[in-house]
Structure formats: structure tokens, C-alpha cells
Amino acid sequence: MKTNKFAIFAVVLWVVSALVFGWFFVKGNTAAIEGQRDAIVLQPAERELVLLEMRGLLISTQGILAGLDKKDMAQVAQSARASGMASAADVNPALMSKLPMSFKELGMGVHHAMDEIAQDAEAGKPSADILNKLSNTLTSCVACHAAWQLKSE
Template sequence: MGSRSRTLCLATMGLWVMTLAVAGWFFVTGWTTKGADGRTEILLAPVERDQILAEMRQLLKAVDGVVRSLGEEQPNLQQAEAAARAAGMQMAVDTSPAIMAKLPLSFKQMGLSIHKDMDALADAIVKKETPQQILQRLSSMTARCTTCHDLYQFGAGK
């Protein structure tokens, strides 16, 4: 291999390593900036922001559905299970890869853990856990929701 080929090979490998490093950096940090109120601002296009906020509303509706069902004199466990299952991992698969790339790793981890826990909550309802046990599960989940809202906000990106 000639000197020129070796230099080209090293330059190509260097660019490849730098590309992987930059991609890894964005996978962890997402597309973010420091917000005016101290929270991390996630920069999303308006349509992306709307999609994430719609998903959050669906999660809140699922929690409401479970709580309402449990609050009935005769709890409707099928409705509670359906409400929880609707916000499980199946809901998460619809998020576009372009949006996922812009979200910081800890945001992605919290979001996915909530979806997994919604499936586990639905399973717990089927197994007839007590309303108190189900509410304890919900309490753990909503604590992560409030932590996420304390850490992040959405800003205007491109």
C-alpha cells in the first residue's frame, strides 16, 4: 500500500470515528439547549412538539382512565386494563426515529420506562392486584412524569 493510499485510509477512518462520536453525542444529549428557567429545552419542529405533547396527553388520559375505573363503586377492571394497555409499549413504537434522535437519552429512558410500566400495570390489573397496589404503581409512574416535566421543556427547533 502506497503512502497516498495509507493517508487516504487513515483520513477515512478518522472521519468515520468522528461521525460515530458526533452521532453518539447527539444520541445522548439530543437536540437541546439551556432553557430560560433552568430546565433543558428540547428543540423540536412544531409538528414534532405536537406529536410528543399528544403522546403525553394520551398517557395522562390512560392514568385518568385507570383512576376513574378504580374509583367506581364496582371497579371496571376491563376498562382499567384497556386504559393502561393503550399507553403501553405499543404506543411508543409510533414515535418517529427523527424525533427520537432529537430527544436526550434520559428523556427517552423515562418515556420508555413509563410505557413499559403501563403494560406492567395492565398485567397487574388482570392479576387482580388491590386498588392500593395499583395506585402505588401509578404513584411511582407519575413521580417520573413530574421529574421529567421539572427537567425538560420544549422549544422551537427546525
């Protein structure tokens, strides 16, 4: 009987932990600031990591446009691939749990689109199609920047 109670306690504890983790995974570590974009509160190093990823996205965007301009599809593919899903794969769970769900969705959508642009360039799709995909992808950059800012703890 005693072990039974202990087992139930362990299960309850597990469920509570999972719910708490789930809550943070959806909501993230955020703070509403009157009249401004909501802030995501991160450790200084975590904030730097996200900003580094952002600068990578800008470098990729520039590389894709320069490649399209020169009709250098290898450059387009290489630039896009640098910001693909693989570039986001090493983000640690602690940081992921601080990012709100809508932020993660927008961010992953952009990384996924970068992989698609790389594939399209490799498949020799017309520049206009790639430009169209990049332009659509940039609306996610704009939407996310309008909604969020990053603050250090």
C-alpha cells in the same frame, strides 16, 4: 495500498459519524434557558407528536383511576395498555436523537410502567397495588415536567 487508505478513511468516517450520532443521542437537541427548565428544540410537527403522546398519558391516567374506582379491571388494563411501550415504538430515529438520554429514560420508564399496570390489572392484582404503582409512575411525570420544556425550531 490505495484501497487500504480508502478503507481506513471509510472506517474513520464511520467512527466519527457514530460518535456524533452518539453524542446527540445522549445530549439531544437542547438549549439551557437562564432560571428556567431546559428546552428541547424540535420541529413543530415533532413537538406536536410528543405533546400528543403526553395527552395520551393523561387520558390513560384518568382511565386507570376511573377503572379502579368502578372496579372495572378491563378498563384499567385497556387504559394503561394504550400508553404502553407499543405506543412509543413508532417514534422516528431523528426525533429520538433530539431527545436527551435522561428524557428518553424517564419516558420509556413511564411507558414500561403502563404495560406493567395493564398486566397487573389483567392478573387481578389488588387495586391498592395498582394505585401504588400508578402513584410511583406519576413521580416520573412530575420530575420530567420540572426539568424540561419543548420549543419549536
